[in-house]
Amino acid sequence: MxxxxxxxxxxxxxxxxxxxxxxxxxxxxxxxxxxxxxxxxxxxxxxxxxxxxxxxxxxxxxxxxxxxxxxxxxxxxxxxxxxxxxxxxxxxxxxxxxxxxxxxxxxxxxxxxxxxxxxxxxxxxxxxxxxxxxxxxxxxxxTDSRVIFLRDIKLSGTGCQDLQKIQFVKGKGIDLDPAAHTASLASGVPLTFTPCRAGELQVLALGRKGRSALPILKISEGGAVLYQRPVGTTWRPLRLNVQQRPLTLQLVNPYWKTxxxxxxxxxxxxxxxxxxxxx
Incomplete structure (x- = not known):
């Protein structure tokens, strides 16, 4: 636990x-x-x-x-x-x-x-x-809880790095700091943003187990699932080719017990x- x-x-x-x-x-x-x-x-x-x-x-x-x-x-x-x-x-x-x-x-x-x-x-x-x-x-x-931590959220190469049209429900298990390029997901509520350009999205991800199970991260683009895997307990790089379209990040198997x-x-x-x- x-x-x-x-x-x-x-x-x-x-x-x-x-x-x-x-x-x-x-x-x-x-x-x-x-x-x-x-x-x-x-x-x-x-x-x-x-x-x-x-x-x-x-x-x-x-x-x-x-x-x-x-x-x-x-x-x-x-x-x-x-x-x-x-x-x-x-x-x-x-x-x-x-x-x-x-x-x-x-x-x-x-x-x-x-x-x-x-x-x-x-x-x-x-x-x-x-x-x-x-x-x-x-x-x-x-608490005993599953949480996904994300840092160094950026696009490869030179050019803009902004996360645009950010959408999430505040106070519902999501913490996002666009300026620091960090985020955390502790509930099933989705986080959606649009990269400022097409390119390779690079993220460092770390998970915390809850009820002895790893959290599962799902990343979707325009309704299509690009990535869905458990996030381990050490920082690991994640790279995905993305378009300038809305991306949705979500903790698939939330668990939280005080x-x-x-x-x-x-x-x-x-x-x-x-x-x-x-x-």
Whole structure:
């Protein structure tokens, strides 16, 4: 069985993600490293309004009721006007060996990292005004699936290399980057494009097994099948003579089974300011 997993790594995070939290290094980030000024307390609101601040992928954090569903590495953020108590009600959907973990930071300093296996409410003391980040960063996702990876998609010789009239259904198991000449097929949904000229189509292909079987790639031109074979687990060149007509690439035997999916659901976020000091 072949599996694919998704987990957080420092190299995968953009700089903006590292600026907000130092979870991976276990240290507090100094204001000079953040390259921002003092907390924007003037822009605060009571109660504070939490909004998504970073998502590693589309819809990794979505609004759910009075809280948020974290389906991948992401965080929400708000600005608080004063010191106080942040009450967080959350529960986890288990996957892998770890429990979902919620991390709370204020002005770049990590205040708490709390795991959730069932719904409960925790309280975190915020010692000052400033920017609060509530993050989920230990996501885990594993599947047993058949996938075809394609790279160096090009036409032999000199001349144009463009893929024209590209057609596929987004979010249906197809990933295509025409500029990088790469693609992946993880469902039976077809990918269609037209080469900018006739010639020899050259592709490097690699397959990942699912349920112990190799994926099968079919390439058709104008309804005629030019190629239909299993794709092995090492990169192999594929060459086909093609015309300037629509080409359809398709994974013939799709298979996808989710093995584990760790998520965090934050039901409520409530902030209570500290009472004014007695004069």
């Amino acid at each position: 072949s599996t694919t997993t998704r987990a957080l790594s420092l190299g995968a995070l953009p700089l903006v993600a590292v600026l907000g939290l130092a979870v991976l290094t276990g240290r507090s980030i100094q204001p000079s490293e953040l390259k921002v000024g003092s907390p924007a307390v003037a822009a605060c609101a009571q109660p504070p309004v939490f909004k998504p601040g970073y998502q590693r992928g589309k819809d990794y954090v979505v609004r759910q009721g009075k809280g948020y569903h974290f389906g991948g590495e992401a965080w929400v953020e708000a600005t608080v006007c004063s010191a106080g108590t942040l009450a967080v009600t959350a529960y986890g959907e288990l996957g892998g060996v770890e429990e979902p973990q919620l991390t709370v930071a204020l002005n770049g300093d990590i205040l708490a990292s709390i795991t959730f296996d069932h719904e409960r409410t925790v309280q975190i003391q915020l010692p000052e005004a400033g920017e609060v980040i509530v993050a989920y960063l230990n996501d885990f996702y594993a 093995l584990a999916d760790r998520n965090l659901i934050v039901s409520k976020l409530n902030f209570t300011p500290n009472p004014p000091s007695a004069r």
